[in-house]
Amino acid sequence: MKKRLVGWLCDAALVLYFVFALFPIAWMVILSLKPADQLFSTYFSFSPTLDGYRTVLGDSEGIPFVRFFVNSLVVSVGAVVLSLVVGLPAAYASARWRFKGSENLMFTLLSFRFAPELTVIIPLFVLYQKLGLFDTYVGMVWVLQLVTLPLIVWIMRSYFADLTPELEQAALLDGYTRKQAFFRVALPLVKPGIAAVSLLAFIFAWNNFVFPLILTSNEAQTVTVGALSFLGGDRPKYNLTAAAALISVVPPLLLALTIQRYLVRGLSFGAVKS
């Protein structure tokens, strides 16, 4: 009897936490569907409308949100692709060979994960102004490496380390070159890992706020900064802010649900495997 009661209490506590975790998202949905004139009146009764979404997606507030959305897509994909191209060989090398300074190099890469962004942003801001990279895709892709590259290298390193070297050695004995062994044996085996880490890196790049805040102004601005602009003005437009916030979280949420199985390893940089 007592045991049963404890069980009920535990489940109740769990549900309580999930109310706390999910209510803000549900509330944004409600807020985004409210007509502008009912925002501050009765709370849970209103006639839902898609006007908020229409306004946000239709540039009518002078905020080109669709373009910010496309910008986010372009710079996040760009950063992930570039990080994969240079990160995969580095991850493979550091997993397969112990060489002089390898651990230090890896730690340096990891340390970028914890570096305060503003340390590099301010010099980059000055530098970008001079080089004409300010508010450009190239400039954003370049700096988002700070987010995506360490993630990709560290996680892929742990995936490559989990493959036994015998597989590639067997391929070498069969007359494959080192390069073929990498591309035809090692790489296909870690493909699920590559897919998962790419999506996770994309989410991290998409969610970044500081870099676009300081290094873009209009042309290359992303959704995280763009969503904030609906809060400005004399009269904050709550329904538009809510709609913009929700639109901007759709891609990361969908991707996260598809790679759920791999999240633990990704989020902990391979320090925790599951």
Add this chain to the structure above:
Amino acid sequence: MGWRLTLRPYLLIVPALLLTCGILYPFGLGLYYTLFDFSASKPQPDMVRFENYRAVFTQEAFWNSAWVTVLYAVGAALTETVLGVAVALLLYRSSLLGRVLEKILILPLMIAPVIAAIIWKLMLQPSVGVVNHLLKPFGLGGVQWTDTPTGALLSSIAVDVWVYTPFVAILALAGLRSLPTSPFEAAAVDGAGWWYTFRRLTLPMLWPYVLVAVIFRFMDSLKVFDIIYALTEGGPGDSTVVLQIRAYLEAIRFQRYSFGISYTIVLWAVVYLAAMVLVKHLGKIQRKAAEVTT
């Protein structure tokens, strides 16, 4: 053959390093800037050596920011750890409910922190926000959440907790699932109580997982920017001006570039030292946990 074998890893790592240097260069440049009095009002700066750092450390605002940052980081990391481990234990315990809820656990974590802060800002508005509306029946209708110094700090910590508790919970849950079952069976046979089992078995074995989460959360909270920027912008007064916000205000808003960078360099050094200490500790803990397990 010999030299090729030793050279290959370097060749493979060079592209990543070059890209990294692309970031290291501005870092070095920033370090160099801090030796000058570089600002918008002084485009032709003089060399001032360590004057900027001296100014940082003698400025009262710096110590205030450092204090706020520590309060924020400790408060957020601690709450997330306790709450996250609790959620993980509850999810692990409750098989049916747990399996359903586990799927949606990650949702807040995947929302950009700045968006989370926007969401909470709307909910915490004193007169029209939903939180006060829900509190009204309890006689607490008019709480000025982000407009009082303590309230602003607690509110921003709450947003951090909302976003990142799932992170701790996910890692702790993975840890729980990887624990060996035999010690628990032995404890059950010996008739050990829940608390004894938790304190003597679960926690010590789980600790390496929890510690990874704590390290990540503590280091990340030390350099918090987006949540504060969107929720309070450092106010009211200086009550939530964490170090990265202070650096932003100095460098970008007041355009005292080198002074602002000095702030971030100091923060960077602190984070680095904290990382070294914690990572060292992590190794020790992992060895200890391995002893408990065997």
